[in-house]
Amino acid sequence: MHESTYLILTALVEAPRHGYALLDEVRRISDGRVDLRAGTLYAALDRLRTEGLVDIDREEQVQSRLRRYYRLTASGAQRLAEESARLRSNADAASVRLRRAGLIVDGGAA
Amino acid sequence: MTLEHGYRWLLACYPRAYRRQYEDEMVGVLLDDAAPGQRRPAARDVLALLGGAFRAHARQAGARFSADAWREAAQALALIAALMLFVRAARVPVLHLAMLAQSYPGGIGEPVVLWPGGPVAVLWLIVAVLAVVGWARAAAAVAVCGATFEVVRVAADYGQYSTVFHLWPAVLAAMVPLALVVRAPRSAGAALARWQLGTLVAATLVSVAAPSVALVTGADNATAPIYGTWIFTAGVGRIEAILLTAGYLLFALAILSTPAVLRRRLLALVVPVGVTLLLTRVGFGSTGTFRERSTHDGVLAALTPTQWLVLALVPTLFFAVAVAILHHQERPAGRGA
Known part of the structure; x- marks a missing residue:
């Protein structure tokens, strides 16, 4: 799963969000590292x-602009959980090997 | 131009159905995300929107081409193309055998008549039979051999004579294995009516046997040969030309009598072959009018890079136009996309 897709799904876990809120939430989750543009988000x-x-989830008109809210489906939640488990497993494996090789100490570089 | 107009102008690059779904919403997000006082779309937004438009078009095309109608058309095209390539490969070997049967010593007199033409003809016949019974994967495997031969032959012709006169069979042959690997709900035999299959068989037999019939009956002895640049008029007798024409008309009848959904797709699929034929026979000949080729002591000069580009792009472009027209015609009534 592409990182931006993973972050979009993550941004929808707690509540339905509209497009601009999604852009904002993805920036916040990634500490500003991933700055999605509208074209990428809607693709x-x-x-x-x-x-x-x-x-x-629903549509609203705000200042004569259409605002559409998106929500995570059950399949989306399951897919996100599977992807999270996969990433966690890979990250754990990398950490164990780095620690064993003495390249990191307690999560930081040696 | 306001910032909103700039974004709407960029969003015009997206497919119409996509715009109907997302345009207003995207404009709202883009304006919300714009910096205070911003008057033009940001470069990153422009790139993201153009990339998104390209991906949306690609996804739309992918969805359309994966529809069952296109899959069945691919199978039917493979069958018809295999039969036409069989006709082309088998005509001379059959004439050779007919002459031997008529007690002409040595047949046509060319020791290479049966090789490799004979085995290649058998390959295309096997492809056609396998396509009819629905063994598409096996047919595709055999078709790869036939297509390889056709491509190598046209490459050898170009290497020796700088000619692309026989490029169209290579293009058609290359399409056959590609069409056969497309999974379809029905085989070509099931997609076509029995009388249409019968018409295809008749077209094949008439076209293959045309030179032999003209020879055995002696009907062309008193007629002057016909010369021309087209497939069936390259120095053949009048009766043979008439029989060949009848064969091609029967092929056309089989295609044109299919249901509209299949017919339109078959015609669109043969567009690249037809355009290649026109370009190589009319456009790039020594007397061509479109991109005239120079000759040195009667030997054609090699194609220029521009001519290669034209040869590669124009058939593709015409195919894209044919597909766009087809999808436009089949647009559900009342929809804008």
Whole structure:
């Protein structure tokens, strides 16, 4: 799973969010490292909707602009949990080997 | 131009259906995300929007081409193409055998008549039979051998004579294995009506036997040969030309009598072959009018990079246009996409 996709799904875990809130939340989760643009966000949302991982929750009109909220589906939550487990397993394996090789001490570089 | 107009202008690059779904919402997000006082779209947004538009078009095309109608058309095309390539490869070996049967010593007189033309003809016949019964994977494997031969032959012709006169069969042959690996809900035999399969068989037999019939009956003895640049008029007798024409018309009848959804796709799929034929026979000949090729003591000069580019891009472009027209025609009534 691409990092931006992973972060979009993560941003939708706690509550449905609209497009701009998603951009903001992804920046916050990644500590500003991932700065999604609208074109990238909507390409990902369109694909995630097709795959059934995300769905439209509701629509609002705010200052005559359409605001559409997206929510995580059950399949999306399951896929995110699986991907998180995979990443955690890989990260643990890397940490164990780095520590064993003496290249890191307590999570930091040696 | 306001910032909103700038974004809407960029969003016009997306497919219409995509715009209908997301345009207003995206404009809202883009404006919310813009810096205070920003008057033009940011470079990163421009790149992201253009990239997104490209991906949206690619996804839309992928979804359309994966529809069952295109899959069945691919199978039907593979069958018809295999039969046409069989006709092309088998015509001379069959004439050779007919002459031997008529007690002409040595047949045509060329020891290479049966090789490699004979085995290649058998390959394409096997491909056609396998496509009819639905063994598409096996047919594709055999078709790879036939297509390789056709490509090598045209490459050898170009290496020796700088000619691309026989490029169209190589293009058609290359399409056959590609069409056969596409999984379809029905085989070509099931997608076509029995009388259409019968018409294809008749077209094949008439086209293959045309030179032999003209020879055995002696019908062309008193007619002047016909010369021209087209497939069936390259120095053949009048009766043979008529029989060949009848064969090609039967092929056309089989294609044109298929249901509209299949017919449109078959015609779109043969567009690259037809355009290649036109370019190589009319456009790039020594007397061509489109991109005239110079000759040195009667030997054609090699194609220029521009001519290669034209040869590669124009058939692709025409195919894209044909597909776009087809999808436009099949747009559900009342929809804008």
